[in-house]
């Protein structure tokens with residue numbers, strides 16, 4: 122028997138590892154492989170090393186992916202497992218997102234200390250979040266709240282909440298579920314009011330273009346509806362080409378062969394928000410996302426992206 126015939130590259134955070142384990146489990150099940158056949162290789166990325174500043178301030182795309190992609194290129198690993206949300210819309214030459222696993226709940230979860238629901242937070246309460254999109258959505262819904270920078274891994278954030286540093290925080294429901302921490306969720310935010318980030322809740326597998334051995338191994342893991350929804354959401358994101366300082370939200374839902382997309386761009390202070398929606402055949406997923414991006418851009422006007 123061959124050992125470690127497949128190497129999975131991943132970030133070393135608990136969430137990233139949980140995603141890599143899930144991918145390994147599915148590969149084992151699909152091909153009847155023993156656990157030893159698949160090695161998980163944890164790697165540190167710039168996004169993991171820099172903990173004291175909001176990601177948007179550090180700038181640059183691919184903070185969580187670059188080192189892993191280099192290893193993929195160099196053949197040190199065979200596939201990379203990522204949260205789709207963390208992957209830039211343009212990938213390095215020779216690599217592609219070959220497969221998406223079935224998407225988990227894409228919604229944002231609210232975790233409150235003294236209140237369960239986000240809407241029940243008292244006037245002036247403190248909410249921890251470093252995501253530009255969540256900050257803008259919070260300010261839009263509740264301009265009275267105080268928002269504080271809040272990075273670090275999921276466990277750190279929950280500890281800060283428990284210690285009373287903040288009255289509430291937001292995390293992706295999917296990440297909490299994958300960590301087995303779904304019980305901390307006190308409220309789930311409906312996309313009508315709190316639109317998630319494009320790609321939220323979906324695990325993407327990146328591999329080398331033309332690697333037929335890997336393509337064959339991954340094929341049974343592919344979830345078609347997720348791939349279609351993500352084609353739309355990532356087209357929206359890619360064609361907006363907002364700087365990493367632009368809060369962008371977007372979610373595609375597939376229902377009976379039809380795709381419905383909702384997208385939004387906001388100013389970081391939440392005072393300006395432009396909403397767009399699109400609908401059509403799943404065959405046109407990317408075009409629906411692209412068209413929505415063009416329309417919302419036109420709505421917002423040329424100055425929207427440079428004013429702040």
Ligand SMILES: NCc1[nH]cc(CCC(=O)O)c1CC(=O)O
Pocket residue numbers: 204205206207291292293294295296320321322323324
């Ligand atoms: N860089 C943060 C990040 N990237 C992906 C997830 C959650 C899991 C997902 O969206 O699939 C998170 C944490 C969070 O937003 O709560």
